[in-house]
Amino acid sequence: MKDIIRQFIPEEEVGSYRSFGNGHINDTYAVSDTQGRERWILQRINHHVFPRVEVLQRNVAIVSDTIRQRLEAEGDPDVERKYLYFYSLRDGSGKNYYFDGENYWRVCRFIPDSMSMCELTEESARYAGEAFGQFEEMLSSIPEGVLGDTIVDFHSMPFRLRQLREALSVDPMGRAASVADLVQEIERRAEDMCLQERLYAEGKLPKRTIHCDTKVDNVLFDKGGRVLCVVDWDTVMPGFILSDVGDFIRTGVNFAPEDEPDLSKIGVNMKIYRAFVEGYLSTAGKFLNETERSLIAYGGRLMTYMQTVRFLADYINGDTYFRVHHPEHNLQRTRAQFRYLQCLEEKTEEMEALLKA
Numbered sequence: 506m507k508d509i510i511r512q513f514i515p516e517e518e519v520g521s522y523r524s525f526g527n528g529h530i531n532d533t534y535a536v537s538d539t540q541g542r543e544r545w546i547l548q549r550i551n552h553h554v555f556p557r558v559e560v561l562q563r564n565v566a567i568v569s570d571t572i573r574q575r576l577e578a579e580g581d582p583d584v585e586r587k588y589l590y591f592y593s594l595r596d597g598s599g600k601n602y603y604f605d606g607e608n609y610w611r612v613c614r615f616i617p618d619s620m621s622m623c624e625l626t627e628e629s630a631r632y633a634g635e636a637f638g639q640f641e642e643m644l645s646s647i648p649e650g651v652l653g654d655t656i657v658d659f660h661s662m663p664f665r666l667r668q669l670r671e672a673l674s675v676d677p678m679g680r681a682a683s684v685a686d687l688v689q690e691i692e693r694r695a696e697d698m699c700l701q702e703r704l705y706a707e708g709k710l711p712k713r714t715i716h717c718d719t720k721v722d723n724v725l726f727d728k729g730g731r732v733l734c735v736v737d738w739d740t741v742m743p744g745f746i747l748s749d750v751g752d753f754i755r756t757g758v759n760f761a762p763e764d765e766p767d768l769s770k771i772g773v774n775m776k777i778y779r780a781f782v783e784g785y786l787s788t789a790g791k792f793l794n795e796t797e798r799s800l801i802a803y804g805g806r807l808m809t810y811m812q813t814v815r816f817l818a819d820y821i822n823g824d825t826y827f828r829v830h831h832p833e834h835n836l837q838r839t840r841a842q843f844r845y846l847q848c849l850e851e852k853t854e855e856m857e858a859l860l861k862a
Contacts, residue, residue, distance in 0.1 A: 510536055510547060512603045513592040513612040522547065530554050531739070535615060543615050545592075550602065550609040555739055558609045560653035562602045565591055565738045567652060568644060568714070572734075575643050586727070587734045590614040619725040619733055625757050627780040632732055633721040633757075634784025637749055640735040644714035645792045652714060652743050659717065659740065660748045662699050662807070665814045666691075672821040680821050687817060687839060691810075698810045700803070701745050709796045715744040719753040746789070746797050747804035753781055754805030755812060759845050763812070764838045771844045773852045778805075779859055802856035806849045813842040 510519050518538055525535035525546065532549040555561050572588040581587060591601040592612045603610045622629045658664035673681050673688065681688070704710035716723070717740035725733040756763065758778045761770040782801060790798075819826045820835035829835055849856075 506534070506547075509603065509605060509610050510545070510612065512594055512596070512610070514545060515595070536612075543617070546613050546615050548611050548613075550611060550739075552609050555655055557653065557655055557657075558602060558604075561655045561739060562591070562600070562611065564652045564655060564741055565589065566601055567647065568738055568741055571647055572643055575646075583733075585614070586616050586619065589616075589734070589736060589738060616725060616733065618728055620728065621722045621725055623722050625721055625777065627776055629721050630757060630777045630780040631784035632726070633719065633724055633753065634781040634786075635788050636724040636732045636735050636784075637716060637719050637753070638785040638787065638789030639732075640716060641713055641746060641749065641789050642792050644741075647714045649712050649743060652741070654742050655740055656742075659742070660744055660808075660811065661702075662811055663702060665811055665818070666695055666699075669814050669818040669821070672818045676821060678821065678823045684817060684820070684836070684839075687813075687843060690843065691814060691817070694810060698807055701747055701800075701807065704796060705745070710745060710800075711794070711797075712743045713746055714741065715746060715749045716741055717744060717748055717752070719749045720756065746793065747800055747807055749804075750782075750785060750801045751804030751806075751808030754778065754802075754849070755808045755842075755845070757781065758805065761841070761845075763841060763845075764834065765841045766837055768841065768844045771841060771848060773845075773848050773856075775852070775855065775859075778856060782859060798860065799857075801860055802849075802853060805856070806846060806853070809842055809846045809849060813839055813846060816842060 506522060507516065507519060510522070520537040520539045520541060522534045522536040524533070526533045530551045534547040535543045536545040536547050538544045550558055550561070552558055569589055569591060573584065573590075576584045576587055590613060592614075594600050594603055601611060622632070669691070701710055705712065716735060716738075718737055723735060723737045725736055727733050758774050758781070760772045760774050765771055786798075816827065816835050816839040820839060824835055827835060827838070
């Protein structure tokens with residue numbers, strides 16, 4: 506491991522390292538200097554999930570520079586703790602990642618005296634909204650076309666529908682007939698759920714730089730509870746703000762987990778929704794256009810619908826993408842997500858009224 510670290514940091518500065526965090530995709534280690542102070546974060550990038558490593562690392566470098574320049578221009582006294590800084594290789598190549606023949610590695614600066622909040626409350630939902638709104642606002646100066654897609658078609662609704670239809674046509678596990686009711690409901694909503702692509706083509710919905718993983722535990726706080734920065738930038742890429750607000754509504758506003766077997770427990774937590782939206786608009790409201798503002802509640806329905814489609818496609822294909830804990834797990838997830846979609850549809854008027862207020 507030290508051979509990897511010294512590609513970025515002089516060997517005489519490096520002390521010990523330990524496993525760090527609870528991420529499910531990349532392997533992460535905290536690295537200390539010779540005085541025992543944790544100074545760096547070493548990560549092995551999962552190139553099976555993120556095959557476009559060069560694009561990913563170019564994106565994070567641009568995002569890092571953009572946020573740093575903004576903070577410095579504003580005279581922020583705590584700049585170094587409010588963005589992620591990725592080290593370049595010591596070989597002079599300028600690359601901010603290292604390939605050892607099998608794996609890709611990167612090193613970023615450790616942010617001291619920071620913490621994350623895993624419990625979702627009204628307070629943390631508001632903080633998350635503020636943080637992700639500010640993150641998007643700070644990056645709104647990056648022109649479209651500068652960043653690349655770290656995962657191609659990640660949040661493309663036409664692409665996800667095409668995947669489902671192809672799975673149904675092949676039906677490798679003979680499961681299609683048993684989910685005909687779900688397929689019918691999905692197809693009935695398909696045209697409405699491709700709205701963002703149509704609005705983009707009409708020039709009404711712009712592409713922004715978005716985070717694509719808006720969980721509250723991707724926000725770092727200082728010990729006083731004030732927001733420091735948004736972390737986990739692997740999915741930062743061009744997209745629509747509906748992805749960011751929508752995925753928080755999908756995951757954070759639901760009373761139940763995304764694979765809840767008891768459908769009666771599923772519902773919309775309007776207190777969390779209100780807190781998140783208030784926080785988000787307090788910072789993102791500086792750059793959103795009226796179309797984006799009006800579609801925030803729709804974003805929740807869109808992302809829930811998209812996840813319903815993805816779970817069902819994987820079930821039809823024989824559970825080849827999402828890890829399952831029993832043979833019907835993806836079907837259970839599909840039915841839970843679809844039930845939550847119905848709950849969001851039932852709350853549409855109330856959710857949109859809050860936006861107008």
